[in-house]
Amino acid sequence: MTNIPVSRTVLDHLSSISLRNNQGQTLKPFELAKDVHRLGRDPKKADLIVPEKDNWMMVSGCQASFVKEGNNYRIYDGDQVKSSSNRLFFNNSLITPKQGLLLQDGMVVTVGTLARNHIIITYSHTNANQPSKKKQKTAISIKNKSVSIGRNPQANLPLDAPTISYDHAIIDNNSKGQYILTDRSTNGVFVNGQKVTGQAIIPNGSTIRIGPYLLILQGDILRIADRGDNIRLDAKNLTRFVKDKNGEKITILKDVFLPINPGQFVVIIGGSGTGKSTLMKTLLGIEQLENGTVELNGEDLRKNFNIYRNLIGYVPQYDIVHPNLTVREVLYYAAKLCLPPDINLVQESEKVLNQIDLKERENTLVKNLSGGQLKRVSMGVELLADPKLFFLDEPTSGLDPGLDKKMMELLKDLSNEGRTIILVTHTTLNINLCDRLVFLGKGGNLCYFGPPQKAIDFFGIKSNNFADIYVHLEDSDKVEKETERFKNDPNFYEQYINQYLVQASSQAVKKSNPQKVKISFFQQFSILSQRYFQLLIRDPLNIGLSLVTAPLGIIAMRIALSDKIPFIFTDENDPTFATLSLKVLFVFTCAAIWVGLASSLQEIIKEAKIYQRERLVNLEILPYLVSKVGVLGILVFLQSLLISLIIFICFNSPESNLLAWVLGTEITIFLTSFSTISLGIMVSAFVNNITQANSSLPLLLLPQIIFSGVLFKMTGIGKLLSWLMISRWSVGALGSLVDIPSLIP
Numbered sequence: 001m002t003n004i005p006v007s008r009t010v011l012d013h014l015s016s017i018s019l020r021n022n023q024g025q026t027l028k029p030f031e032l033a034k035d036v037h038r039l040g041r042d043p044k045k046a047d048l049i050v051p052e053k054d055n056w057m058m059v060s061g062c063q064a065s066f067v068k069e070g071n072n073y074r075i076y077d078g079d080q081v082k083s084s085s086n087r088l089f090f091n092n093s094l095i096t097p098k099q100g101l102l103l104q105d106g107m108v109v110t111v112g113t114l115a116r117n118h119i120i121i122t123y124s125h126t127n128a129n130q131p132s133k134k135k136q137k138t139a140i141s142i143k144n145k146s147v148s149i150g151r152n153p154q155a156n157l158p159l160d161a162p163t164i165s166y167d168h169a170i171i172d173n174n175s176k177g178q179y180i181l182t183d184r185s186t187n188g189v190f191v192n193g194q195k196v197t198g199q200a201i202i203p204n205g206s207t208i209r210i211g212p213y214l215l216i217l218q219g220d221i222l223r224i225a226d227r228g229d230n231i232r233l234d235a236k237n238l239t240r241f242v243k244d245k246n247g248e249k250i251t252i253l254k255d256v257f258l259p260i261n262p263g264q265f266v267v268i269i270g271g272s273g274t275g276k277s278t279l280m281k282t283l284l285g286i287e288q289l290e291n292g293t294v295e296l297n298g299e300d301l302r303k304n305f306n307i308y309r310n311l312i313g314y315v316p317q318y319d320i321v322h323p324n325l326t327v328r329e330v331l332y333y334a335a336k337l338c339l340p341p342d343i344n345l346v347q348e349s350e351k352v353l354n355q356i357d358l359k360e361r362e363n364t365l366v367k368n369l370s371g372g373q374l375k376r377v378s379m380g381v382e383l384l385a386d387p388k389l390f391f392l393d394e395p396t397s398g399l400d401p402g403l404d405k406k407m408m409e410l411l412k413d414l415s416n417e418g419r420t421i422i423l424v425t426h427t428t429l430n431i432n433l434c435d436r437l438v439f440l441g442k443g444g445n446l447c448y449f450g451p452p453q454k455a456i457d458f459f460g461i462k463s464n465n466f467a468d469i470y471v472h473l474e475d476s477d478k479v480e481k482e483t484e485r486f487k488n489d490p491n492f493y494e495q496y497i498n499q500y501l502v503q504a505s506s507q508a509v510k511k512s513n514p515q516k517v518k519i520s521f522f523q524q525f526s527i528l529s530q531r532y533f534q535l536l537i538r539d540p541l542n543i544g545l546s547l548v549t550a551p552l553g554i555i556a557m558r559i560a561l562s563d564k565i566p567f568i569f570t571d572e573n574d575p576t577f578a579t580l581s582l583k584v585l586f587v588f589t590c591a592a593i594w595v596g597l598a599s600s601l602q603e604i605i606k607e608a609k610i611y612q613r614e615r616l617v618n619l620e621i622l623p624y625l626v627s628k629v630g631v632l633g634i635l636v637f638l639q640s641l642l643i644s645l646i647i648f649i650c651f652n653s654p655e656s657n658l659l660a661w662v663l664g665t666e667i668t669i670f671l672t673s674f675s676t677i678s679l680g681i682m683v684s685a686f687v688n689n690i691t692q693a694n695s696s697l698p699l700l701l702l703p704q705i706i707f708s709g710v711l712f713k714m715t716g717i718g719k720l721l722s723w724l725m726i727s728r729w730s731v732g733a734l735g736s737l738v739d740i741p742s743l744i745p
């Protein structure tokens with residue numbers, strides 16, 4: 001049995017711990033009076049004994065040690081030598097057997113990391129000479145009442161985060177005594193990992209995720225288990241292969257283990273092509289993995305991506321903002337897309353503007369910003385949703401040393417506010433600001449993970465310059481050797497990786513298949529249309545050109561035709577009259593097709609990166625597409641009006657039995673352009689870059705000309721193909737208005 005010395009009792013300082021399990025059961029509080037106490041199920045190893053019963057079995061034989069330090073106690077995992085099976089956590093940070101954690105009155109430590117399966121240890125320390133502090137409300141009884149949850153300060157359980165709606169959810173009791181949750185929010189509610197659609201029954205022990213908050217129902221008590229401001233990330237055994245052009249496997253990430261504590265600022269460095277971006281995308285859950293897992297607070301990120309999606313911010317290497325919007329507009333539209341409609345968007349944008357220090361440039365167009373300012377706008381877009389886990393891929397590239405320092409300090413401040421920051425960079429000037437440095441070598445080998453200051457010692461770099469680590473690890477053999485040396489070094493691998501690696505919980509986590517958080521179709525459609533419209537009118541020259549090109553072409557044709565009058569038959573002996581009329585109609589069709597393609601071919605590909613990033617948050621495909629077709633539809637309607645007007649002015653109007661000539665031309669030209677923008681948008685979604693989009697223009701136009709049935713008589717397969725051409729239908733419709741067969745003498 002452990003020898004536990006007895007201390008003198010200080011009467012005016014009383015310390016105790018109370019335990020609560022996941023069923024809401026509690027034990028009589030344990031008073032702490034001796035210099036050392038041990039808590040556990042085994043009476044041979046502990047003096048504070050937890051019963052050997054079902055709901056307490058998570059507690060180890062010796063779960064925790066309490067050692068007096070000043071007037072308070074320091075808690076250690078296990079017996080201060082060997083860690084316990086389910087480990088101890090404070091705000092999702094691991095408490096180790098060696099370092100422990102100094103407790104303060106009201107601190108809550110958990111055994112195990114999964115909220116639905118942990119045991120809570122609450123430490124109380126009263127000082128008779130000091131008035132007791134008012135504690136923040138963390139639980140509420142939901143028995144026999146309707147409980148409102150939301151950002152509203154008057155809600156029964158107010159939860160404050162930008163992604164939470166003012167009136168987010170209601171919990172009621174039904175006649176069978178069950179608790180029913182009704183979702184009223186924009187960003188949704190997850191009960192036991194499943195998204196609630198409308199209403200859901202919440203059984204005892206359920207976890208409820210609302211924005212960053214995790215609530216747990218214990219009996220009739222709804223308790224805040226986690227405020228989400230502390231996310232621990234455990235990467236285990238990450239391995240990624242790709243195939244080269246000969247089909248051979250190449251390893252680009254090899255057995256990477258990384259335990260990252262909440263609020264840590266982690267910097268990933270390494271030579272070009274060593275797998276930094278791959279590692280980041282893997283940690284983020286968007287890169288495929290051949291082996292390994294990434295866990296956030298003990299839950300598999302990939303299986304629970306929906307739940308964590310709104311807690312993650314990601315600034316990729318490329319820019320994710322529209323160049324033709326002002327900084328304020330970028331933030332405003334991004335806030336509209338990711339935040340509930342009842343939030344004060346101006347206030348949120350203002351807050352972020354100050355955070356990224358761009359208040360003075362708020363009305364500047366993004367395209368007129370410097371590289372560093374542009375990066376800060378991308379960061380601002382992500383900061384709007386107040387992410388708790390923030391990934392940034394080279395945001396400091398191309399910045400001058402002063403800006404680099406400012407950016408690193410900003411990131412450090414963000415991590416000090418409880419966010420976990422993971423940054424890929426090539427700039428090592430201000431690397432000492434980070435808490436953990438990851439050095440990747442060729443082939444995705446983990447050569448170092450630990451405090452930045454110790455990296456220089458580990459690699460034996462005399463110059464004290466981080467850049468020399470790159471030189472040191474230039475060849476592959478050296479990388480292999482150093483990776484092996486790091487793995488076997490107890491001062492590094494053991495201390496910074498092994499000690500912190502937490503075994504996956506034995507409790508199975510319910511799978512939630514990846515699904516998007518749904519925002520109303522009309523809401524997204526309206527925001528996207530507004531933004532798209534704003535982007536279009538920001539480029540008046542382009543709009544002007546797209547409006548006048550086709551009318552100018554038609555005017556040119558009128559000049560070329562000189563005194564010839566198509567459509568109205570004047571000379572009975574002229575055999576070329578019908579052909580001339582058909583040619584003119586064909587030019588009208590070509591103008592409409594040209595206008596449609598030119599307006600749409602680049603529309604998706606030119607903002608593909610922004611689209612991909614927004615899709616990761618909650619952008620839906622349908623409202624996005626409909627907004628494109630809708631706004632472009634209005635544009636082609638205006639274009640078709642102008643074209644019809646010019647036709648009306650330049651050419652005599654023939655008699656038409658079907659529809660008035662002007663109306664008929666307007667409808668045909670509009671439908672032709674509208675069908676063409678649909679074709680253009682489809683092609684724009686398939687191509688890989690803008691150059692390919694431009695190159696596809698002749699490929700799309702030529703068949704429309706060849707198979708229109710005007711230049712050549714269509715037979716066989718050509719006839720079949722002509723049925724697929726917009727031009728054939730357009731010329732056909734215009735021809736019916738003029739009644740081409742009757743023009744033939």
Ligand SMILES: Nc1ncnc2c1ncn2[C@@H]1O[C@H](COP(=O)(O)OP(=O)(O)OP(=O)(O)O)[C@@H](O)[C@H]1O
Pocket residue numbers: 242243252270271272273274275276277278279
């Ligand atoms: N999908 C893929 N298919 C084939 N090779 C890939 C793929 N993704 C990454 N690679 C290769 O894996 C290696 C690591 O790429 P990654 O972009 O992660 O490196 P990096 O360290 O971020 O590089 P840089 O610092 O130059 O941005 C590179 O050689 C890259 O060409």
